[in-house]
Amino acid sequence: MQLTGHARAHFGVEADIDQTGGTGRWIEFQVHSWRSTPLTLPQRWRLLEASPYNPLVRGVASAAFDGPPRSLVPR
16 A cells, blocks of 8 residues: 655654553654555565675675575565
8 A cells, every 4th residue: 555645743742652652752644645556466586786785794705695595585
């Protein structure tokens, strides 16, 4: 579901913990339009390269990284 509209953040809200989760913040969202689309297409992706911003793992060469275990890759 995709929503468009206007959001307003309220801070320092004095409300029950059930209403704000104890954060004291409240988000108000006014919906202008919405769209619901079915998930009929399979999700497919492949790792092109590891991010240079990922931390290095000791004892593992970065060139040896070939992505997550195959059992975790969506097909």
